[in-house]
Amino acid sequence: MKITAVRFGMLRAPLRTPFKTALRTVEQVEDVVFMIDTDSDHVGYGSAPATEAITGDTHSSIVAALRNHIAPRLLGQDIADLDHVTALIQGAVAGNGNAKAAAEIAAHDLWGQLHGEPLYKLLGGGTPRLTTDITISVDTIDKMVADAIDAVERGFVALKVKLGKDADEDIARCKAIHSAVSNHALLRLDANQGWTATQAVHVLRTLEAAGIEPELIEQPVKANDLTGLKYVCEHVHTPVMADESVFDAEQALRLIDMRAADIVxxxxxxxGGISPALQIADVCERHETECMIGCMLESSIGVSAAVHLAVARSTVIRKVDLDVPMLCHFDPVHGNVRFDGAAIEIDDAPGLGIRSIEGLQPLPPHLA
Incomplete structure (x- = not known):
């Protein structure tokens, strides 16, 4: 199965309600779709969103990196030698993690098709079922409480509560949500880098003193404030999870050595793809550090790839935040991962099992 050509598309899916964090507000999922054609007529699908506020990647930079640097290296390569293919992707250009991820997802999809197995089985196997939380966007207290109640009524037992706008109001948000759903759902708090270390400790100690025990607090401080992250770890009972502070295995190991995070x-x-994500998971497992699998606001092409990875590394990835298909009005991707409320299941179709993608469009003129 040799690579003969690549193609691009754009996929959009409107959100049920705007996705609001301390960093940004988004109203629709909008992905660059990267397709790899082969001499066996199999097609591999990958995708990547623009995440400029987090990774620095835009749609323009994703397309440019794929078209000008990654694709030329892939043409003529044999998918059977996946390690070589992923090495070519990772070495094609510095940075540009979203583009590399899109290319790796498509290559892994083809690898699964080559072997006639769903991807998770080739990555290590596991039970093909997960349970995800769902995000409660930062908003007015009344709106967040209403959203939390609605999520519980839809069957979600863990809520990712977005905070980080104002520390004192965040306390009020958490108290109100806890009062409404505490007997029905765990609260996972996410400040998206919105607090200082002292603010984070103030918020969490206040909540803890009020009898509120969040399951975790995610990225309470700026990504590069590792000292602040460690300070929070040392001064609260709530487990601290690093998100934007960890992009690769080396950064994960540094945080573990510093004891600056309980979860990654x-x-x-x-x-930057499945292979480096596996490296992070394996480093964390060796050092007995729990992981969560998360995603950007992206289509279920990329989210499905994350599902496969999480199943294959379920011994260390024990928390799941893969809710974007449930945040959209509809899921345009029909593959081997089924998203049904909090429940996620994988069927036996090979690779990512993508049969069709509704509404896949050509790249807009400024990207074509």
């Missing part, structure tokens, strides 16, 4: 959030776009 792995995302394919941050890591």
């Amino acid at each position: 959030n792995i995302k394919l776009m941050k890591a």
